[in-house]
Amino acid sequence: MNHKYSLASLYMLFMGLAVMMTAACKKNLPDDRLPLGADAVFTTFTYSPVLGRNTLFTNNFNSGQGSGLPLSFKIINLRKRDGSAAPELTENFPVSVWRKPYMGDEKSLEEIEAKRAIENHPLFEIREHSGQFLMWANSSSSFIKSRPDSGYVFDVEVSNSGGRRYFRDFKLIPYRERAYEPSNLDPITGQAQSVAVHPSFTQGLSGERTSSFIGPGDIDVYFKKINTSGKSLSFKFVDSLYKPIDPNKFSKTKWESLVHGFNMVKTNESVKYDVPYPIPAIAFPTIYTNPGGTQARAVFRYERQGFGNQLIQAAIGFDFNIYEKGDWEVTFRFTRESPKFTND
């Protein structure tokens, strides 16, 4: 062996080899990345929200077993069916969002409004990590294509640190708005198919002339929006000839929990509340809603003495939604005959 080389150079050689091997060894190792598996799929490709309402599409994406969460979702290429751009859906609009939870125990309109705020959002969005689609209530058929138009097409990019995948040709075909439910409007054309809807249930009602049974089909309910600026809801009862019936005759009605409204004004012809819109405010069960919380439930009750001194507990119940702000008037009309309020 010769000793021409210094220790340093040999040492450098050795360490250099070590460093090179380190680099080489690292190169062949997989990166710590979230995998994106082939079993991560959208389960729904056609979305048909009703305009004018907040609509959230859930359970539309299955992340499968082979993917690392969270995934990131992005709507891309949102376009009309003819391929032209659709700025009406991608540009920001001021929308009303909840900042604090609506609990159903708020004591004033202001308290409810304080829980909401205005934010700017595109009217059609995808939640960044869950893949849920949102359609905000400010959407309107006046500027958004809705059925019977074939609507919009878009693609979704799903990505995480492990890569990205594209899901193509999602269809967004909205229904035109229906301001209230139950609705007498055709969902596709928006044309009225009947003049009225009917209450959800009745109980113990009998006609004042014939004492015959009055069912929900014997009562028409008319929704009427008096103006778009107000925030009130009034209930009226009329007989078959449109003559008013005194709401006080529904004497056992729990007026304070009829709707979540304030400043009740009850006259011989109507009962009126200041209310927040939409009704119900959120899909959350409260004393003002049906048990599922999906619709407001207004129940008008009275009691009378029937034959044989039996107590008859009579009620009209109506489950409904109103999505648009305004001074709304809901009229119950007894189409055959009015109910009997007096004792037998």
Next chain:
Amino acid sequence: MRYLIIVFSLLLLCGFNKEVFAQQKKVVIQGTVLDKADKVGIPGVNVQAGSPLTSVGVTNEKGEFSVSVAENSELFFKYIGYTTARRKADGKSKITVYLAEEQNALKETVIIGYQTKTKETSTGSSVVITAKMIQDVPVANLMELIQGKVPGLNVQNNNGSPGMRGSINLRGLSSINISESGGSAFLTPTSPLFVVDGVPIEDANNFDYGFQQGGPGISPLSLIPAEDVERIEILKDAQATSLYGSRGAYGVILVTTKRGNSKVPIIKYTSNYFMNAIPKLRDVIGGMDERRMRINQIMGNDTSYYHGIDMINRNPFLSDSLNAYYNNSTNWQSYFYRRTYNHSQNVDISGGDNTFNYKVNTGYYDEKGIVENTGLSRFSLNMNMQYQPSPKFRLFASIANALAKNSKGSGNSLLQGDAAKGGAQTSLLPAPSQYTAVNSVLSAMQTQNDNKTVKIAANVDLRYEFLKGLAASTNFSYTYNSGTEDNFIPAAINNNAGELYLYNDKQIALYSRSTLAYVLSLGEKHNFSANVFNELTTTTFKADAMLNRNTVNDYIHGPTMGYAYPFSPGGTLDNFSDRRSLAFAGAFSYNYMQKYVLDLTYRLDGTSTNGPDAGYSKNPSVGLRWNFNKEDFLSTISWLDFGSLRGSYGRNIVPTGTIYDVYGRYLSGARYNNNPTVNLDLRTVPNTALSPKTTTQLNFGFDFGVLQNKVNVTFDTYWKYVDNELKAKDLPNINSFEKISTNEISFMTRGYEIAVSFKPLPEKSKLNWTLMVNGDYRKEVLTRLPDGARQLMFKDVNTGQNILYRLGRNTLSNVLLNTNGIFSTNEDVPVDPMTGLRYRTGTGGDVTYFQAGDPRWTDLNGDYILDERDYVSVGNAQPAITGGINSSMIYKQFSLNFNLSFTMKRDILNNAVAERFQNFGRPNVPGSLVPLDRYKFWETSGDVAQYPNPYDFTRQRVIKPFRFDQTLFQEDGSYLKINDVTLGYTFDRQLTKRIGITGLRIYLTGRNLYTFTNYTGPNPESVDALGRDKSEGYPNSRSYTFGLNVQF
């Protein structure tokens, strides 16, 4: 093995010198050889003289010698572990020679590939533990003593059951397979290969494929008394382990027992008396406090007053406080745990010289477990002898016998479920006497568990050198291991039907190795050695078990009669095996003046679980070493004692799986046309390409010693690739077969190891102090999964703590909900801006909204619903850093040693504390309540807390705030443990001589003294290999020892 060197060097020296000497005048020289530090005589020192050096005598037990040599010749005093001293025979009749202990790490001998070398010429990475480093601490299992002494060896003594083994991992995990038992996950235990006096022993054999409950469960290592161990050597890299091939992939640990080396027989007696103390048990709320706590909790948190009253009235243990049955304050834990007094005795008789030497070591070890009804006693008798009538021929034979009796109580080798269950009872129930309110107490006390393990290992090693430098040797060993278990459950605790379980197993291993070795040295510069050998092992294992139900009574366990007969099964268990392996290997080694060293090995391994399409495994290795301090240009640097660079690459295997994974299995089926049928077993489809697991390692090392060996440093860095991990894979259900076993999992470990030893005090100081610090850092990366998948999930049904395998990550990640504090007020709960609904859990009509006092679990996907899509993969149960600090001080007659070990950067899932909180969710269930004062939990709105509100038990049902699968209970498991501290005193020889004792030493040892940790659970070490703190584990005891060494 130490004689190998002497003989070897003798042989070499004899061979090279051909001069003939004339007769010279002889003189008789007498003297004493003393240890420089202890000033006591060293028996067995080889005195050599002449050219070539020949042995002229050996010192006696007092270190005295008397030799007759040629006048003016030089005497060499050689003793392993000491520097060789030279003296001129200058006519003085009495001389005193002082031998200093060898401190140069390079001169340490290592045994690599069944050959003895000095470290200077070995290219692999290995660590030697000498008997001195493991003395004075009585433990059943040797490996407990190695904790914290070897960088890269992660020993976690997580099983305090006497005779059982904790987890041992050399350079990271060797297996990442998780098996499932009773809904809980267990990491497949692996263990390095142990080679005891040249005989390989499989330690993990009985629990190789999961969680074995049958049999005594004693680790084979627990059958070796620590007093009989001369040295333990841990071979770490692929070069060092290359020749232990067919099972060396998990690392190799060589255990060498003592040998005789004194002409005058030496009798050493070691006696230890030790007390095992119970570790700190959890505090519990007792008696009236407990009842009040429960009642207040119900009344304060139930949904309504009347529901609360109803709940109390329905549970007499809450409402009936005047009933003597419910009016107690029982500390249940005290009935399961006990302080025990134990002892161990060992006598070692040895003697002989190079021609013939012998050793007999007999020992008795008795330890009662700190859990009632558990314990181990061991009797051992180990003998060996070596006969070397001429330098050409050598015969070594040894026989090791051990008998161990142990009791597992009502638990198994891993868990003590009854103690945990019974210990967690309400204090209101009466204490056990003849009657017990809690069945598991009786079960733990009265289950008669009686196990016996017998081991006999015989070994013969023959060596003959028929030409100069060319030697043939053969080694043959036979190991017999038998375990029996008798378990009787009395009728009173088993539905009035006594139950007897009988188990016996037998393992027979045969091992044979034949070697041809050649050594050549050219001009004392070029040194060659080469050897070839073949190796053959067969291992058979078979276990039988029998279950007798409805025994006659509790005293006659005899045959089951009558109706229970058909329900009493018996037969051979399905884990029988017959495994063989055959290997051919060759090694070549070259060094130039011990400066440049090259090692090459190649090995072919066939095992019975290699599929026929896989063939023999080919395992090469290469190693290089450069001792740069021998370069001329460095020879002038006086402060450098030695320095070297090492590098190695190599591959090893370990067979995995069973022969049925390779070839399938036939089963006897139903009768057809009154003829028996034979069917294919459709559970596993044969995989004829099955290969053994391989590990491939690259290792770089750097050793140096400076300042007259004041500082010695060894540094290693390695890349270890584990490939062909076996995993059973489910097949699509369109196939006839259900599963296939394949080798498709790979992972790698990257690590750094450093060991530093200091002698901080000057040579002349009266205090002799050696301080050793070692540590290692490692990082594991998963590199391959079956079918090219990038991730796999193992689902834990019991706890929900799933385990994720994901490429590029650490091998086993926990999958948990991320707990990001506690909701302080109701306003803190996030609201879905669109729907106005609060963050919630549950679906359909079963929705629960979060509120103040609930954990703030991260909503990973942002849908305001907590569900299975919100789990994050976090944490690593494998420690990143382990190591230890060992100190040894000698001052005059006194010695003080202590050993610390540490583990850092490890995540533990603290299920023990989670359970404590969960118990508060069931105020109407009689469990034990642990005071929660030390935890910061939410009580009223506005509290900023670490833990959710434990008292609101109605929430515990719906949102499970103390669920196991959350990061709230993932804690840092770092700890620093005082393994042991020993204070010893050696009596003056002059005093003890008068009573005929040549050496007398007494010592006091404390073991497991204290653990420094921030972990809030009971003990950060007593967690399983997946880092879960299960409360059923066997706690580690603290022990205090008084010991005595006497040498006659």
